[in-house]
Amino acid sequence: MIPLKKILITSCLVLGLSFPGLAQTSVSGTVTDAQSGETLPGVNITVKNMPERGTATNANGTYNLNVPSLQDTLVFSFVGFVKQEVPINGRTTIDVSLSPDVQQLEDVVVIGYGTQQREDQTGSITSVSTEDFNEGAITSAQELFQGKASGVSVTSGDGAPGSGATIRIRGGSSLSASNDPLYVIDGVPLDGGGVAGMRNPLNTINPNDIESITILKDASATAIYGSRASNGVVLIETKTAEQGQDLQVSYTGKASYQTIPKMLDVYSADEFKNIIGQQHGQNAVDLLGDSNTKWQDQIYNPAFSQDQNLSLAGSTGFLPYRVSLGFSGNSGILKTSDMERLTGSVTLNPSFFDDNLEVNLNLKGMRVDNFFANRGAIGSAVYFDPTQPVMVGNEDDPWGGYYTWTNSQGNPIPIAPANPVAMLEQQNDISTIYRSIGKLKLDYTPDFFSNITATLNLGYDYSDTGEGQVRVQENAAFQYDGSGIGGLWTDYNQRKENELLDFYVKYQNDFPSIESSIDFTAGYSWEHHLEESSNYSTNRLRQDTTVVYSDTDFATENYLLSTFGRLNYSYRDKYLLTGTIRYDGTSRFSEDNRWGLFPSLALAWKVHEEPFLSEFEKLSQLKFRVGYGVTGQQRINQGDYPYLGTYTQSQPNAAYLFGDEYIQTLRPEGYNQNLKWEETTTYNIGLDYGLYDGRLSGTVEGYYRKTTDLLNLVTPPAGTNLTNSILSNIGSLEVKGLEFNITGIPLSTKDSYWEVSFNATHSVNEITKLTTGSNPDYLGVRHGGISLGNTIQVHSVGHPRSSFFVYEQVYNENGEPIEGVYVDQNNDGVINSSDLYRHKNPDPDVSFGFSSRYEYKNWDASFSARAEIGNYVFNNVAAGASYIGLYNSTGYLSNTSTQLENTEFWSSRFLSDHFVENASFLRMDNITVGYTFSQLPDIVKSLRLAATVQNAFVITNYDGLDPEIFGGIDSNIYPRPRTFVLSASLNF
16 A cells, blocks of 8 residues: 555656646846946846746845746846846756846937947937837827927927927027928928928828937037038938838727816906996996806817827838828817828838848828817907807807997997807818828948948928818908908918939948048938919908909929038047038029038047046946037028019009009019028037946037027118118027936836936027127117017027017015006116116026836836926016906907906006016926736737826916917917827737
8 A cells, every 4th residue: 555645746746747837946046247247136037938937136146036947948137238048958056147238329320311329429419219209199290209308399389289399409590590400201301391281290290100209409410411400400210110020010099088277367257247347437337248158168178089000010021011000080179170180101121132232112191181270269268258148149140140249330340359159160271281201212232342332312292282271251250351341262272392312322341450440421412392382362252242362373492402421430439530511502592602511520539448447337338529510591481582583463452553454563572682591500518428337327418509690680771672671691699508318227126117317408599790780779670579569579689589678667565566667777767668678588597308117017107297497478468458458439348367466557568577477387298107918819919008198287387378388478379288198009
């Protein structure tokens, strides 16, 4: 009789041998740094293909892991080190040495006409890739990197669906020309002029197709683009497939709900009645109604949006491919505003002749349907009398039944606020845009000379606004012009064709005998830009009378021819030099000023490679950079022929009667045949650093930029009758700044990972010249239009651009502003325009960006925030609040902002510095929480669900609706919504 104990032991042994998955064998060891020999705590160790079975090294760098079989493979991974797979091969003790992963320093980044290893950069370049992009309801490329790069400001225009943004790299370089950067999408430069009927030219690209966005900031990085690069360059690269890649099907779906975070505080119906009774007589009281209408509630509503994207990527034989299709339906919180976008892209990357010839074919197409709301309704909702109803009849009644302020003849009072609901419902403003961007790139490296690669890049950017139209109903009171004629019927279209040919040759070689390597590129570029458009605008018939407001056809084109070269030289892989030159010729300027030379030079020193720093084991990178360069600006907002005399034909309703026939006239326009591009010279100094094997890294940079030949309007010589002012290259502007970036990984364990990033920018600008000579009495250039035809800003020598030009308010002993009392700046006893002074400006003293991402097992959480300190805004809404403005003797009432309580001014005081407010703010752009499922059917590779809140909150002391206003004048913008997003990402 065999004892029971022996039977159980034998059975367990048999089962263990028969089912290895049930056996448990322990493997232990120590993990060290291959360079320093020190032990590494927190290293992740898992069994290959079984990520749920794992452990991490302890504080002494040792581990112990139970494995199913001694024939399995262990995977060792740690941030900053190369992942290593080690077969067990029957061992129970396995010690491993991990090598530092320099991949982060060796990442390839996109630069002009090529790529470069990150560690070999000599210029100021910031690259943001997919893992760093902002999450949420993203409709345009600029939202992906907002707040992610120092020296780069991205200010969304407003809350309209698909709204554009103002992007400024190091503040811009001009006063009157364009300050927008050059956008290059997959090697195809956009012309920067925008597309008629489209809110944002960057809506062309589906954000889900974008792989990386690289921002070139200093002249050593941008000079390769010559006369278009003064304001920096944004390079957008889209996703591709790789040779041999298995088929991957990906789907991303998002549903979002938008709410109005804040409305402007105005007086309620009861409050309004009280104020009218207190401040005005019976005539005003008699105009009051009996309703209680919250007009802002009438024009705003919560909105739903969706975004659906599907992509297929893989490789069939010699042909890697990626195909994507996307649809976005974005409703706005302002009623009748909407945008629908359909995008598609195809990318093919085959190679031939043993990979000697690489082909990249990239085609992108899109259709955008825009539905524009009448923005005038936003202001009217603030000012319209809250005691009046929305409707007083039906659509067959006068003015469509909408309540309207009318005179004794029953006609609308032109200066009275219009019914905001009527402005939305009686106007139909739509456009349909088709756009396609394509590229065919051929890279050939011959067998007989493998160090040379010849590249031919053919590209195009075509857009067509085929169905732009504005329709206003005939009985719309807000369109009534006082003559009995109403309605509006406008049709417009635009076609743009931009074509590109680049050909360049790249030579790369190492010279071990002299410890050197070179990378030389030389090439030729040809660009053609064509634009054709038309606009026809008339009224709709009310009294058998037709008036043509506009009937124009327009066509223009320009060419850009360039040769360029760039040399990258490395000595001992420690001392780096980059020299760039571009010779540009543009048809936009006369033959005398047509060609320009734009050079740059940059040096870098990898200090961490020096022997004297070998004892600093924690130092993984220390690189010092200096750079100099000159770039240009040819987008001077004066058309394609600013050096030629032109004539403008009068509109049909501005013709002269000769006999019995009306003749349209031709008016000569002023011009300057000596116009040329503005030139910006930039000096840059930078330090790149990395510590603890890359777990702490960043940059510190300082720059100085001076723009010369700055364009400014000046008075032409006596006897010139064409114009009162003429644009000339006579000014200069200086910009100085400091930038700081840091990224840290404070936590990296088996189950947790935490990365934080912070950037800061300090920038100041000063205008140093605006006239041909030194004229101390020259005031500057007034601009910045506000209410009643006033201007509130000025460009003046010795001051920042767009400084506010205001009276200095006097206050009483309680700190309250005294109406109409200002400081006599020149002590002449009279308060007039000579007492205006320059006070603050819209640019922040310091800007910050802060982001964080935390992962715990299958959970992840992230946020991205921005802050601006020292930016000022003129509160035009508050400045217009006055008691006298509540009642007009022509027969109407107007509501106003409750900010009137802060001043209690009887009349509007638009030029008081009291309304120039500190608009510093902290904005939480987005907060995201996600979960990635691990237990999935075999067909599903991964599934991630996430929830995001965009525009979560804003902290500010600014009294207006929103402190973030580009240009610094708050005239009541389309509110930025708070958006709640649910998203799902599936990979098959």
